[in-house]
Amino acid sequence: MSIRLIVEVLDHWKDFGLTAGERSDLIIVAENANDQTRETYGPMHEAFILQRAGKSAAGWKNSLGKLMGKKALEYAVRNGREMRGHPGQHAVYRIPELCPDPPHSGHKGMCTRPERVTSEVTQSHPGREEMGHPTDDPSSEMGHLSGANGSPDGCEWVTSPVTPTPLSPQSPPLSLPHRLVRDSGVVTDEERETFIEWIKNTLGPNGPGWWRTVASNGDFAALAEKWRGEHRPAPASLPRWCGHCGDGNPAAQFNPNFRQSDDAPCPDCHPDVRRSNAS
Numbered sequence: 524m525s526i527r528l529i530v531e532v533l534d535h536w537k538d539f540g541l542t543a544g545e546r547s548d549l550i551i552v553a554e555n556a557n558d559q560t561r562e563t564y565g566p567m568h569e570a571f572i573l574q575r576a577g578k579s580a581a582g583w584k585n586s587l588g589k590l591m592g593k594k595a596l597e598y599a600v601r602n603g604r605e606m607r608g609h610p611g612q613h614a615v616y617r618i619p620e621l622c623p624d625p626p627h628s629g630h631k632g633m634c635t636r637p638e639r640v641t642s643e644v645t646q647s648h649p650g651r652e653e654m655g656h657p658t659d660d661p662s663s664e665m666g667h668l669s670g671a672n673g674s675p676d677g678c679e680w681v682t683s684p685v686t687p688t689p690l691s692p693q694s695p696p697l698s699l700p701h702r703l704v705r706d707s708g709v710v711t712d713e714e715r716e717t718f719i720e721w722i723k724n725t726l727g728p729n730g731p732g733w734w735r736t737v738a739s740n741g742d743f744a745a746l747a748e749k750w751r752g753e754h755r756p757a758p759a760s761l762p763r764w765c766g767h768c769g770d771g772n773p774a775a776q777f778n779p780n781f782r783q784s785d786d787a788p789c790p791d792c793h794p795d796v797r798r799s800n801a802s
Contacts (some may be wrong), residue, residue, distance in 0.1 A: 528553035528561065528618055530629035535621040539595040548586045549595055549618070551576055556618055562599045566613040587616070594619065594735045602781055603708040603772040605741075619735065625696045699731050703738040708781055709747035709774045721750050744773045751777065765792040 532553050536546040551572060556563045567587070568580060576583050590596035598605040599615040608614030621627070697705065700719050704710065710718045728734060737743060761779065768782050768789035769775035775782050782789040788796050 527558045527627070527629065528556055531621050531627045532618075534627065534629055536595075538621065538623075539593050541590075541593060541595060545586070545589060545593070545595075548576060548583075549590055552587075552590070552596060552616060553618060556616075560599075561618045561620075563616045567616060568613075591739075594732060594739075595621065597735070597739060600706045600708075600738075602769065602783070603744075603774045604770060620699060620702070700728075700734050703734050704743060707738060707741075707743040707774065708772075708778055709743045711778055718747060718750055722746060747777060748773070762792045762794055765789060768792065 529550055532546065532549050536549065541549065552563060552567065555565065555567065555572065568583065573580060573583055576586065578586060587596065591598075595618070597617050597619055598607055599617040600606070601615075606612075606615035700722075701715060704715050704719055705712070722728060728737075737746070761777075764776045764782065768784040768791070772781050779794050782793045784790070790796050
């Protein structure tokens with residue numbers, strides 16, 4: 524069960540204009556998805572899922588379509604191809620980032636967990652809980668007594684400093700455009716930043732919905748081809764794509780990672796194979 528995804532749905536379903544019923548449907552999808560990949564595992568049309576949703580097979584298919592129409596659900600992408608399913612293989616769905624500031628914490632309904640700060644340790648004095656320390660009481664500025672067995676004579680004052688809880692170092696999360704372009708596979712990791720900046724300067728995309736629509740329509744490949752033609756031609760060292768490997772994915776023209784045939788580097792056009800044969 525994916526607790527984190529369920530909490531994210533509960534905190535952000537209104538951001539995508541979902542109805543209460545669609546929220547419940549997305550929670551069922553989240554329950555059957557992996558927290559890390561955000562992708563579903565196993566067929567999403569089995570009898571127990573239909574029973575939990577309280578819908579027929581046709582009704583559940585229609586519900587998934589509505590969630591995808593509102594960009595709260597999408598097909599998973601493998602090797603630049605959407606996992607829509609075909610005979611002998613079930614469809615794989617993916618819940619996109621619903622939180623505008625990922626990763627989503629969900630701590631008490633908040634997106635980001637607040638930084639914890641330790642409180643200053645002060646000495647408790649009977650009778651002073653309500654009245655506080657007098658202005659001439661050194662404990663108001665210097666902390667608590669130490670080493671005198673409770674007697675103020677012959678002791679020193681110790682102050683407990685206020686220190687923030689150190690945060691563990693984390694890699695900054697990728698933005699939505701970076702994640703979608705990465706998953707499309709139309710450019711290499713080194714080219715991605717320049718490609719995204721070109722899109723922003725040339726097309727002026729309007730918000731997250733624009734990026735999700737382009738990714739859903741598979742338009743990044745055409746944009747990458749246009750970008751390369753204008754600013755970044757394909758490296759001369761990259762062999763010409765044979766056009767047959769990678770299930771015909773046009774991203775293989777520019778990204779050798781997609782030049783796979785029978786789960787192995789293509790013997791006709793993968794640069795590693797060509798270099799091996801030449802040596």
